[in-house]
Amino acid sequence: MKAMVIARAGGPEVIEQVERPEPAPGPGQVLVAVAAAGVNFMDIGVRQDERFWSEFAYPKPLGVEGAGRVLAVGAGVTEWSPGQRVAWAYAPGSYAEQVVVPAGALVAVPDGVDDRTAAALMMQGLTASHFATDFYPVQxxxxxxxxxxxxxxxxxxxxxxxxxxxxxxxxxxxxxxxxxxxxxxxxxxxxxxxxxxxxxxxxxxxxxxxxxxxxxxxxxxxxxxxxxxxxxxxxxxxxxxxxxxxxxxxxxxxxxxxxxxAVFAHHVRTPDLLRTRAARLFDWVLSGQLRVRIGGEYPLADAARAHADMESRVTTGKLLLIP
Known part of the structure; x- marks a missing residue:
């Protein structure tokens, strides 16, 4: 399985692709085939500053967000089954062909919302929702x-x-x-x-x-x-x-x-809140009230270029990595 990691803190050049054994889900976990992974400024912070994600030893994983399809479930997982389409906002190591995600961190992706849109919507959509409906409810x-x-x-x-x-x-x-x-x-x-x-x-x-x-x-x-x-x-x-x-x-x-x-995690602090807020975002997309602009799609191996482009401030919309 291909995954993107960093061996040390630094610029985009420290990102490298490695081969890793296919992961297996443990109790309460789900193994997902990643169809698209979102690129976020959080990822740049992890790459630049060794204080971020200090609980991980180098080589550190990258990426937290994506969408894909369930491959396998671990012991005790009853709400998900192989073949289901899912998305997630926070699962370290999402810059990969496969990722293990806690069952409670997944949301179902409805028919009519494609994988790229779902991946592009999670972290930033939930954050925007928190800002405008919770932290300061716009009137x-x-x-x-x-x-x-x-x-x-x-x-x-x-x-x-x-x-x-x-x-x-x-x-x-x-x-x-x-x-x-x-x-x-x-x-x-x-x-x-x-x-x-x-x-x-x-x-x-x-x-x-x-x-x-x-x-x-x-x-x-x-x-x-x-x-x-x-x-x-x-x-x-x-x-x-x-x-x-x-x-x-x-x-x-x-x-x-x-x-x-404002921290978006406070908006989705339980699985029920996560799924309620994500469902509202998907409903807005399906009704045409919310449009997701994907500003760039990169092969997984080009994660360094995606980071460089984001840091240059020349991009618009969401950047995605496609395994």
Whole structure:
């Protein structure tokens, strides 16, 4: 079985393909043939920083997300059987032809949703759902600022905000991404690479500032996101891979804002919640209310190129590896 691993921390060049014995599922586990694996910034963090996934010895596995078909089940597993189509959001080692997944981490993929769409939807779709329906439940008339609005997460988040009646101000890094963000429903798009977007966001929100900002773009945008908020606005911070801001003095936070670090796992902390939230995403896809943009598909062996492309910020939508 082919799998992608890293022998040390470093750049995309440390990713290598290895041959491993076919895994066998243990009690409570399911063996899945991977049809498509999602590429996420989390994977880049694991590759770059040895502190990530410190419980794994080198060579470390890569990838957490994918979709495929059940090959075998371990002892005690009754809800899954060989041949079923499934997807998952967190199973380390998903950059492989086969992966062992805890039974409780799987969701059923309905007819009408293909494997690539299912794989592209899981991590970022569940994250976007958490941000807009749980961490800050967007209400009709709310104005949201979405950073990286042409990325896989940003495109899904924009659509979910629009489904809930909100207005989206998207921020993108280049002019050629504007059309992609608008196609997803962004009402306004700001092109910015220097963190100088706040004044325009305030203007576009009618002069009061936005109700909520979703910022996973690292320290450079932190102050601008604060400045873009209205009184009692909400700051949804995520994405530790790009770094954190300096220490915050809570009494210096402006405008009575609410600031929090949103973690999607809290949205799907039980198998029932995972399956409920995933089913809602699939329903939106089947009804045409949510579109998944796949920005690039790479052979499994080209995982390093996928990482390099994602880090270059030239891509839009979701990147997938196809074993």
């Amino acid at each position: 009709r008339g709310d104005v949201a600022l979405v950073h990286a609005a042409a990325g896989g997460l940003g495109l899904l988040l924009t659509q979910i905000i629009k489904l809930r009646g909100g207005t989206v101000i998207g921020r993108v890094s280049s002019a050629d991404k504007v059309a992609v963000a608008k196609e997803a429903g962004a009402d306004h798009v700001i092109v910015d690479t220097q963190g100088r977007f706040a004044e325009e966001a305030v203007r576009l929100s009618g002069g009061e500032g936005v109700h909520v900002v979703y910022d996973g773009s690292g320290p450079r945008t932190f102050q601008g996101s604060l400045d873009a908020l209205r009184v009692s606005g909400t700051f949804c911070w995520y994405g530790p891979v790009l770094g954190a801001p300096d220490a915050i003095e809570i009494m210096r936070l402006p405008k009575s804002i609410k600031l929090g670090y």
